[in-house]
Amino acid sequence: MRWIHQPAHAPSVAALARELGVHRVVAELLVRNGLTEPAPGADFLAPRLAAVRDPFALPHLERAADRLIEAIARREEVVILGDYDVDGVSSTALLVDLLRRLGLPPRYVVPRRMEDGYGLTQSAIERALSGGVPRLFIALDCGTNSAVEVAGLRTQGADVIILDHHRSKDAVAADAILVNPHVEGGPHADDAHLCTVGLVFKLAHGLLKKLRAGGAVAAHEIRPRDYLDLVAMGTIADLVPLRGENRIYARHGLDVLARTQRPGLQALMAVAGLKPEVGLAPSDVSYRLGPRINASGRLGDAAIAVDLLLSDDWAFCRRVAQQLEELNRERQDIERLITVQAQEQAESGPAGARGLVLYHEEWHPGVVGIVAGRISRQFNRPAIVLGREGELAKGSGRGLPGYNLVELLGACRDCLENWGGHPMAVGVSLRQERVEEFRVLFETAIRARHGESDLEPALEIAAYLQGADLGEELMQQLDRLQPFGQGNPEPTFAALGVRLRQIEVFKDVHFRFTVEDARGRRTSGVAWKMAHHLPPTGEPLDLALQMNWNHFNGRKTLQVELLDWRRADAV
Secondary structure, three states, rough: OEEEEOOOOHHHHHHHHHHHHOOHHHHHHHHHHHOOHHHHHHHHHHHOOOOOHHHHHHOOHHHHHHHHHHHHHOOOOOOEEEEEOHHHHHHHHHHHHHHHHOOOOOOOOOOOHHHHHOOOOOHHHHHHOOOOOOOOOEOOOOOOOHHHHHHHHHOOOEEEEEOOOOOOOOOOOOOEEEEOOOOOOOHHHHHHHHHHHHHHHHHHHHHHHHHHHHOHHHHHOOOOHHHHHHHHHHHHHOHHHHHHOHHHHHHHHHHHHOOOHHHHHHHHHOOOOOOOOOOOHHHHHHHHHHHHHHHHHHHHHOHHHHHHHHHOOOOHEEEEEHHHHHHHHHHHHHHHHHHHHHHHHHHHHOOOOEOOOOOOOOOOOOOOOHHHHHHHHOOOOOEEEEEEOOOOOEEEEEEEEEOOHHHHHHHOOOHHHHEEOOOOOEEEEHHHHHHHHHHHHHHHHHHHHHOOOOOOEEEEOOEEOOOOOHHHHHHHHHHOOOOOOOOOOOOOOEEEEEEEEEEEEEEOOEEEEEEOOOOOOEEEEEEEOOOOHHHOOOEEEEEEEEEEEEEEOOEEEEEEHHHHHHHHOOO
């Protein structure tokens, strides 16, 4: 594995460390993030809710707020349709809860993946309208490209609001109030990084501002901050960059999530084995909460996840949380089998392929997105994994930094039935007989944009640690850079010339160890799935590692996670 390190501008690092009073390593990470001046650096280290911008700077958001105020005043019937992933589920729960508290309880529906397909399809609309055509129809996390479906709703007499962050492919839904920064951007570039729950939060913010100005008592009793638990979940799970307002939402939202009063979220954290009293990290959303919510949409009906987030009934919440736990276990079993088969298919494919398009008619379309992520990371290339749904090959893609999947699929559009998403994650469907054609087009598109780029897995080293750096003092300062995620990756460090002690293999595939620096100070560490590549003890080694806290028996101690190693004299 290659280690890549581009030294930061040393004078800028030294100046920033001095101005902000932070560790040299923290200053270097800020400079790498483009934050070379003290004021932006200080804002990044201490993101403030007060820095959230005026919601009405987003094009058409004020129109959407005004239309909702009209609906509240007239007690109109409202139907909300939200997507079945975490972003869509959290968006739907947020808006439904807000409108209920404002005296306008809406009906809501979530598309069923296997019956309705993705987004604002005619099948999903028919289910949504089974109780009658509303005066106002709101689509969340879908609908940007649904011009025909929106026209049908308008013909039936419904006004339509769409809040969505997916990129437009063809003609957008013109006969609707469309809030989508990718269709019409506002004055702030990082608005384009908001996912749908971020847009819904801004709508809630704007709506409450207007209602308070108009003297609405109920609006004064609602704190937008209390919805940040939902905003953080959707933002982190949807892989949008944690920069700008997304960073504010994620940082404060994780704190709100750890103290949430929602019985549904408390029940879900319990079955997921989380301990919110020690704090929550983005990985807790990505790998614990998110998959359990997604399992309902992948294998069942995601409406139960919305029901869970909205319910105050403890018995119901415990029952549904356990149901999601069981669905998640079923998803894991299916995923493990497909992953093995997809690995075999990838390994037997053309040598030197720059992208992977993998297909099997028995693979479940509801879990192939997770498999695509695993395959992309393992083979270090963009991956599309497809299963069969009726006459279509349908699935998901996951990308790598620098590879825009939306653009790559745009080059393949002639053989696709439907596709969309954002640069790192997409959904796609096509006729089964065109899979091989798609594979060729996808490979051609990657080579046209990226040439013969090196596909050897690489570790990007954020900073080199000196002997005295590896300790709790640095770790405490690194906490100020949290939350890590897209756009603010968790840093990988290189510790040079250290020695390992007391290596202990466990569960046959992992090992624990103690790392000793030049001063003889020791720190505990763990290496996951690296027992096949044991380092020597007592010899000078260079380690690629990440630093984190280990919570055990009420104690918090520093722990390092080993990602790679080499002998200190290796070139």
